[in-house]
Amino acid sequence: xxxxxxxxxxxxxxxxxxxxxxxxxxxxxxxxxxxxxxxxxxxxxxxxxxxxxxxxxxxxxxxxxxxxxxxxxxxxxxxxxxxxxxxxxxxxxxxxxxxxxxxxxxxxxxxxxxxxxxxxxxxxxxxxxxxxxxxxxxxxxxxxxxxxxxxxxxxxxxxxxxxxxxxxxxxxxxxxxxxxxxxxxxxxxxxxxxxxxxxxxxxxxxxxxxxxxxxxxxxxxxxxxxxxxxxxxxxxxxxxxxxxxxxxxxxxxxxxxxxxxxxxxxxxxxxxxxxxxxxxxxxxxxxxxxx
Numbered sequence: 001x002x003x004x005x006x007x008x009x010x011x012x013x014x015x016x017x018x019x020x021x022x023x024x025x026x027x028x029x030x031x032x033x034x035x036x037x038x039x040x041x042x043x044x045x046x047x048x049x050x051x052x053x054x055x056x057x058x059x060x061x062x063x064x065x066x067x068x069x070x071x072x073x074x075x076x077x078x079x080x081x082x083x084x085x086x087x088x089x090x091x092x093x094x095x096x097x098x099x100x101x102x103x104x105x106x107x108x109x110x111x112x113x114x115x116x117x118x119x120x121x122x123x124x125x126x127x128x129x130x131x132x133x134x135x136x137x138x139x140x141x142x143x144x145x146x147x148x149x150x151x152x153x154x155x156x157x158x159x160x161x162x163x164x165x166x167x168x169x170x171x172x173x174x175x176x177x178x179x180x181x182x183x184x185x186x187x188x189x190x191x192x193x194x195x196x197x198x199x200x201x202x203x204x205x206x207x208x209x210x211x212x213x214x215x216x217x218x219x220x221x222x223x224x225x226x227x228x229x230x231x232x233x234x235x236x237x238x239x240x241x242x243x244x245x246x247x248x249x250x251x252x253x254x255x256x257x258x259x260x261x262x263x264x265x266x267x268x269x270x271x272x273x274x275x276x277x278x279x280x281x282x283x284x285x286x287x288x289x290x291x
Contacts, residue, residue, distance in 0.1 A: 005247040007235055009287055011259060011270065016060035017053075017278035024050065025085075026273050027075040028266035030128040030183065032056075034278060035075045037085070039067065052083050052105075055278070065109045070101065076126035078160060081107045084132065088121045102132070102162065115162030118150040119143060123216075125181040125266065131165060132158040135176035135189060155179070155189055170205060171198060178218050178227070182267045188220060190227075197225065197243055209242040219265040221283035226270070228263045235288070253279060 014034065021038035028034060034055040042049045048067040052075065053060050063083060076084040083105045090101035100114035101121070117124075117132070120140015125133050133155070140151035150156045150164060154173025157166035173191040180188040187200040190210065197208045213234070215227035223238040226249055233250070236243040251259040251272055261274040268283040 007247060007249045007287060009249055009251055009281060010254065011251050011272055011279035011281040012254060014055055014278040014280055015058045016055050018276055021051065023273060024072055025075045026262065026264045026271055028264060028269055028271060029077045032269055034271055034280065035077060036278065037075050063105065063107060063109045065105055068103060074124035076124055078126060078130045079128065082112065084126060086117060086121060086124045090116055090119045117158060120151050122176055123179040125179055127181050127184040129184045130160045131184055133179060133181045133187060134158065135179045138175040141173065154191060177214055178216055180218055180220060180266055190218065208238065211245045217263055217265040219268050219270055219283055221268040224288055226283060230263050
């Protein structure tokens, strides 16, 4: 791939993805399933409800959940099909304790458990052994620094009961901009103010210098990394201990129409949400071939 080249990637329309309500969240599971959450009004019950759609191989299953008094930002799924919904912020109770901002539902929409994952959450992804990886932005990190609670570590993994099983102690995270959990033993994250991309693998961590440009999601494929802030998407390539910016990436549909929307990435998969449907694709050798 040539430096400063613009790469065009085709994303395929997800047939079963059209929605009609308010978009709440899009997520990707460790198996590559797409999770889509939309809010609709239930005319019979006269209250809003959430429809959580799981999409895989063009099939869609839906769980209907009574709307909590919580503004959810993230969705995940455990290996047995339970659904995790998480709010980025959480409120404190009258006694000063934190109210729950993580809620677990069964496959028919019943609430099973809730707990607090701390305030100021930037991203949430569940791995294949049901660990909940949570990254935090600066407000969560520095609000909690005095008490040394979860957010102050910048990156924490919890079990499905909300107990911390991993805390970052190696990197001085001011803001954990982006997270990519490929597996329990294969975790990537990007943090400020060092602007470093870190790979946790096999009990060892490697840090790579990166361009001083914030991004919220990224996918990885071999020595390539594709990053996005939802307005601009860039292709980076590993060269020694650095990731070097090689050019931009744009997305088109099967009809060669330019696609814009909210982008989520995990592993080498990309999902783009427009106003009413989803498009998806995976990074491959073909995308990065030099013309």
